[in-house]
Amino acid sequence: MVMTSSGRGPKPIAEGPAFLARADLQVLLDLLREDGRTLIGPTLDAGAIVYDEIASVEDLPRGWGDEQGPGRYRVRRRSDERLFGYVVGPTSWKKWTFPSLIPLTKGTRDGHRVSFEPAPIDAPKLAFLGVRACELAALGVQDRVLAGGPFTDPDFVARRAGIIVVAVQCTTSAPTCFCTSMGTGPEVTSGYDLSLTELDDGFLVAAGSRVGRDLLERLPLRPASATEQYGAAAVVANVRARIGDPVTADGLHDRLLAQLDHPRWAQVAERCITCGNCTLVCPTCFCTTVSQSTDLTGDHALSERIWDSCFSPGFAKVAGGSFRSRPRDRYRQWLTHKFATWLDQFGTFGCTGCGRCITWCPVGIDVREELNAIAPAVSLAPEAAIVEPVAAAPNDFVAARVLATRPETPGTVTLSLTGTDPAFARGSTGQFAMVALPGFPPLPISISRFLPDGIELTIRGAGPATKALAGLQIGDQVGLRGPLGNNWPLDRAVGRDLVIVTGGIGLAPLRPVIHAIIADRRRYGDVKLFYGARTPVDLHYRDELERWSKQDGIDVSLTVDRAGPEWHGRVGVVTQLFDQAVWDASNMIAFVCGPERMMQATATTLAGRGVPASRIYVTLERHMECGIGLCGHCQMGKYFVCRDGPVFSIAQLGDNFGREGI
């Protein structure tokens, strides 16, 4: 009997569970296909039940199940004709919501001109068939991470919008499942259009949205019997009982972060191959990197975004080395992110308990075992949720033109750029820009001055990309995206004495601070700049240093590591300059920029002289690619340095400041 809204009046079958015979499931698939949708669903391929494009019920894994354990997966013939008699396999739906490769930008160089053309977003019209509760939760996590923060991923937003989700209640489980612990399943409760519960000869069907109700009304249904309803509920309840509660999620955040020095991290690193499989099978892991390819002329470049993993050695690398050089650092980063700092950032765990990372770890490391060993259960309240409003991501790269170049020191040049994106006019001290030439990886570079119609960037030519930037000539173009990151808290310096401590090119991100102070000098108290360099010629902005000191009321103290014959000033490290300084720490605020060890030493000295940690600010360097907290590379504890920083107070960073491998 076909029930339609016209046949049933204004209260359609959506109000109560209905039954769809297994032989009629094709009707649903046809409805979705007639709507112009590509169907993605489970199918047997290469010895696993994967998600892929399907055309008909015949493509579903009829009569197939699976056996799973740590590092082990096998498909098994079932004794029945179930279509969904398996547990989640190696594929996750992020393959379609967040593909492993998307084109980003076409960069072109034509003589001095550069241009950047964003790739069009190609979002197909999809229907997902067979989404489990843990996977619905994972889509929800993706929504928060990629579409719920201050910056959104437009590609994800476009792909995710309008996908029809047909969920399936779990009627079977694997020993790797722990959705019950993570609070995501096994019951499908929300986030779907239609849900199916498979019974011996058909499905209990329920709608979870208006789209779902419309579909349901066009299906050949009959009302479900009480036995069928009871049976469906019982089978899911059985799954819950079978899984149990392998991990105590309550208080896990605090328990885990209290164990950053646990010896187990080194032990698990003996087993961990750092291959990255766990992160790429994870339905919520979102880290990416951008790869560049050029043709032989170098004039045409294509940048593509691909999945990346925090387990790869290059993930947290910067010019001087990696912030997480040891495998134990990377395992700790991953586990603490999934089960602790993800909560701070996104108000939800990064884990939905699907168990993929356990099954598909080639050496069978079980996160549940590691969690229970490192952070055994005690009762503590979970952290409050933080969900920030949706905002648009900054535009793609916009070409700016080199107006002037000025050598600062041997190997360092300041570029004055004009024709920058209007957003830079609203930029603030301490912010940075992603700077790109076609074919080269974009680099995060501090803005060293704000101009009426542009900015200045000070660049040290170290690697090929920075050398290419440092070699730009007047009239050349360069791509800019920004301004990005937060700023030095100048408002907190109003009416206070300010100490600025820096060395070498570290003065670049602080130079706009001094410009801002000079522009409104009377609002601030005593301003002292302590500035060090390796040799006298390595001092940046030398003309300005003199002017600041002589005319602008800034107390400038300089020191060098190695003096030349011309140098009559101080020799030694910058912290030694404090020895002679007289100050009132009670009303003081400090801005510090330099290598992390120098900043630590400076912060310790300042704290020792009475400046509170909440008023000592540093700016951090990390591996940055996206600049807006979406690619994952610059994570430090609960922060994305690019988005939440780069400026932090020592109080904010707490014990993580200077900790190895964070």
Place this chain on the structure above:
Amino acid sequence: MTHAPVAARPRVGVVKFASCDGCQLTLLNLEDELLSIVEHFEIVDFPEASSSRSAGPYDVLFVEGSVSEPAHVERIVELRRRARFLVTIGACATAGGIQALRNWGDHDAFRASVYAHPEFIHSLAKSTPIAEHVPVDAELRGCPIDPGQLVELLTALTTGRRPQLRDESVCMECKRRGVVCVMVSKGIPCLGQVTQTGCGAICPRYGRGCYGCFGPREQANAAGLARHLQAAGDRPQEEVGRLFAGFTAYSEPFRSMVTDLGGTRTGRRETVDGGPLGDNDARH
């Protein structure tokens, strides 16, 4: 413009040592790019492709093959002097190649069993990678090298940027391509986790395990994988050692696995002269 390519139209040489020439063929097989390549590079020495020769100097010198004969040792030093930018290509040049399996065996016994007049055979007791003899500027791994990586290196040279040769596991490529893990789903031992990417995961794509022809990746936890394969797969020690005894066996940490676990035909305890890794000089 402003970039710093290695030269306006770099002079390129392609030379070989102990090898099968397969990596050079990868260059010749770049049919779609060949015309563009010769437009941007001046190929001055490439015996595999042309009879016109040059003794350098080279802006870029591609070196295939391992150092396997006494004469090789002097020749590579001389070639290095004439090359601004030296790129080793393939498992032989970067790791010593399959012929480095003899490094665990008895060189004299091998020669005597293969050749009627072993006294005419001037080979070294060990096959070694080029980098053991001279500094190397870049390396392309694999047996053979990957055409995509070769083009990437060439384009990076013309634009003066760093070539993007990712240092990550083969697994990453499997997962991006949706290849089902052969180790987890079929129990096939696979070195993809400890092997540097670049091949496009070609072996797992065809349902077999990676045999590590691109060599160990940075910080490869070969010992961890070996322990797991022995314990979980219930495999004898030599069988696990043999997995590492392939085209890049002589690269650490694969080398230690072969030495510690065995797995070469002659076995580690049958070698002479201070153990399996005794130096060449002891014999010549």
